[in-house]
Amino acid sequence: MCRRVMLLPLLAVIWSAIPVVAQSSPTDYRDEFLVHFEQSSRKVLALAETVPQDLYGWSPAEGVMTISEVYMHIARYNFMYLEEQLGIDAPHDIDYADLESVDDKHVVTEMVQRSIVHVRNSISNVSEETMTAITTLYGRDVTGWAVLFQLLAHMNEHVGQSVSYVRMNGITPPWST
Numbered sequence: 001m002c003r004r005v006m007l008l009p010l011l012a013v014i015w016s017a018i019p020v021v022a023q024s025s026p027t028d029y030r031d032e033f034l035v036h037f038e039q040s041s042r043k044v045l046a047l048a049e050t051v052p053q054d055l056y057g058w059s060p061a062e063g064v065m066t067i068s069e070v071y072m073h074i075a076r077y078n079f080m081y082l083e084e085q086l087g088i089d090a091p092h093d094i095d096y097a098d099l100e101s102v103d104d105k106h107v108v109t110e111m112v113q114r115s116i117v118h119v120r121n122s123i124s125n126v127s128e129e130t131m132t133a134i135t136t137l138y139g140r141d142v143t144g145w146a147v148l149f150q151l152l153a154h155m156n157e158h159v160g161q162s163v164s165y166v167r168m169n170g171i172t173p174p175w176s177t
Contacts, residue, residue: 053105076115085144
């Protein structure tokens with residue numbers, strides 16, 4: 001009897017929570033992409049803001065990307081994947097071919113933020129026809145939505161690189177404290 005009495009309130013809590021979980025769950029691949037993209041974007045921006053300007057030119061070895069080059073590389077590909085594979089133009093004032101040469105922290109963080117906003121806004125508005133059309137990515141024929149997953153994988157690869165860079169410089173990523 002005692003177990004039933006304890007079980008009923010627990011079941012009531014579980015049942016009442018189910019609609020909340022269902023309402024916040026992604027409903028399609030765009031929503032799922034955006035959930036993961038937002039998580040990765042927050043990490044990139046947090047790292048970019050945490051690193052002091054004097055380390056933006058730091059690299060772990062000769063011939064390896066500097067801290068600023070990594071962040072600008074992410075921004076570049078956020079613009080480039082959408083333009084070259086999905087036909088979504090980068091903002092008119094962005095020349096993403098030369099982004100990786102910028103090393104001013106303020107400009108870098110602003111450009112990363114702009115690239116994130118560009119992806120977020122573009123994905124919300126791109127047609128299903130574009131998302132299912134075939135495009136060529138690294139010599140392979142893929143659907144437009146597969147480009148989104150490449151963009152996310154690319155960003156996450158460089159989030160990991162950035163975490164290594166900051167830790168090598170004695171900085172703890174903000175979400176790890």
